[in-house]
Amino acid sequence: MIELRPNAPRDSAAHEMLARRGCPVSDLKDKLRHVGLRPTRQRISLGWLLFAKGDRHITAEMLYEEAMRARVPVSLATVYNTLHQFTEAGLLRQLAVDGSKSYFDTNTTEHHHFFVEGDEQLIDVPADIAVGDLPAAPEGMEIARVDVIVRLRRKGR
Amino acid sequence: MIELRPNAPRDSAAHEMLARRGCPVSDLKDKLRHVGLRPTRQRISLGWLLFAKGDRHITAEMLYEEAMRARVPVSLATVYNTLHQFTEAGLLRQLAVDGSKSYFDTNTTEHHHFFVEGDEQLIDVPADIAVGDLPAAPEGMEIARVDVIVRLRRKGR
DNA sequence: TTACGTGCAAATAATTTGCAGTCCC
DNA sequence: GGGACTGCAAATTATTTGCACGTAA
Numbered sequence: 001m002i003e004l005r006p007n008a009p010r011d012s013a014a015h016e017m018l019a020r021r022g023c024p025v026s027d028l029k030d031k032l033r034h035v036g037l038r039p040t041r042q043r044i045s046l047g048w049l050l051f052a053k054g055d056r057h058i059t060a061e062m063l064y065e066e067a068m069r070a071r072v073p074v075s076l077a078t079v080y081n082t083l084h085q086f087t088e089a090g091l092l093r094q095l096a097v098d099g100s101k102s103y104f105d106t107n108t109t110e111h112h113h114f115f116v117e118g119d120e121q122l123i124d125v126p127a128d129i130a131v132g133d134l135p136a137a138p139e140g141m142e143i144a145r146v147d148v149i150v151r152l153r154r155k156g157r
Numbered sequence: 158m159i160e161l162r163p164n165a166p167r168d169s170a171a172h173e174m175l176a177r178r179g180c181p182v183s184d185l186k187d188k189l190r191h192v193g194l195r196p197t198r199q200r201i202s203l204g205w206l207l208f209a210k211g212d213r214h215i216t217a218e219m220l221y222e223e224a225m226r227a228r229v230p231v232s233l234a235t236v237y238n239t240l241h242q243f244t245e246a247g248l249l250r251q252l253a254v255d256g257s258k259s260y261f262d263t264n265t266t267e268h269h270h271f272f273v274e275g276d277e278q279l280i281d282v283p284a285d286i287a288v289g290d291l292p293a294a295p296e297g298m299e300i301a302r303v304d305v306i307v308r309l310r311r312k313g314r
Numbered sequence: 315t316t317a318c319g320t321g322c323a324a325a326t327a328a329t330t331t332g333c334a335g336t337c338c339c
Numbered sequence: 340g341g342g343a344c345t346g347c348a349a350a351t352t353a354t355t356t357g358c359a360c361g362t363a364a
Binding site for chain 4: 038039040041059060061076077080081100101102
Binding site for chain 2: 343347348353354
């Protein structure tokens with residue numbers, strides 16, 4: 001594969017295009033390198049699927065399906081590995097919403113979620129919801145994160 | 158369904174003892190019958206383990222271990238079934254805290270949780286934490302429940 | 315070149331299910 | 340007695356791991 005460091009001195013026109021400021025693929029590679037992950041073919045493809053469409057909530061299985069549909073050859077194991085690597089790197093946030101599968105959120109900023117029972121679907125809570133007075137964390141502890149999940153059910157049942 | 162009221166006229170001494178006002182086992186049987194569950198040996202034993210010691214956060218595996226230690230013969234499948242039946246009956250509340258196992262909470266009132274990372278331990282948030290202004294639920298939806306999990310980490314890392 | 319990544323299949327973990335036998339009412 | 344309940348083992352689902360091979364730096 002061609003090397004694509006944007007500031008490495010190169011002269012191919014193709015490279016110039018790909019490395020151009022604002023080229024999404026190049027940005028993605030930078031993003032990966034920034035967090036210490038080698039920008040491999042599958043990481044870039046998966047990163048593209050994850051980050052090119054705004055905020056998403058996705059499971060490993062869903063991402064795998066999507067990769068298959070997009071003709072991106074990648075194994076399910078690599079999808080799992082990649083999701084966890086991205087999460088550790090701070091590119092994703094993992095959400096425990098029901099006891100079984102994990103959801104990954106491409107929006108890593110503080111925000112909360114609606115969960116639609118039955119649909120198994122996650123929706124960002126739009127407004128800034130302040131969680132009221134949090135009690136002090138117990139001795140020697142600090143708050144790492146606060147997760148709020150508002151469970152919704154279809155009206156009239 | 159037949160009711161086993163503690164004052165129902167019976168003449169066996171053993172029954173008298175078990176049915177006596179304030180006898181926890183009898184209370185438990187009533188509790189089960191009230192929610193439409195037949196008070197079987199294993200449901201009573203598990204109910205005893207669950208409800209006799211104040212508020213608890215327990216997984217199926219933990220409850221099974223505890224039953225084994227208490228020499229209560231019960232299968233893991235029955236533990237799972239029982240936990241779910243109790244949950245549907247409103248005697249327990251199921252919590253999704255990490256992506257894998259489920260926790261069951263014997264406190265079914267509105268309250269929130271601390272989760273200690275590493276320890277895999279759940280603690281009730283003591284004070285009443287009001288979740289700030291909840292945005293209106295989307296069209297045709299209503300809020301079933303709000304879960305707040307405050308993730309704690311050991312200080313100084 | 316060489317350590318880091320990836321794919322595959324097998325392993326694990328948590329949970330559910332089918333069904334024959336058991337127990338409560 | 341009869342339907343509800345349980346136990347066991349096998350099935351499922353979600354996820355992880357070991358290891359040979361591929362590939363980015």
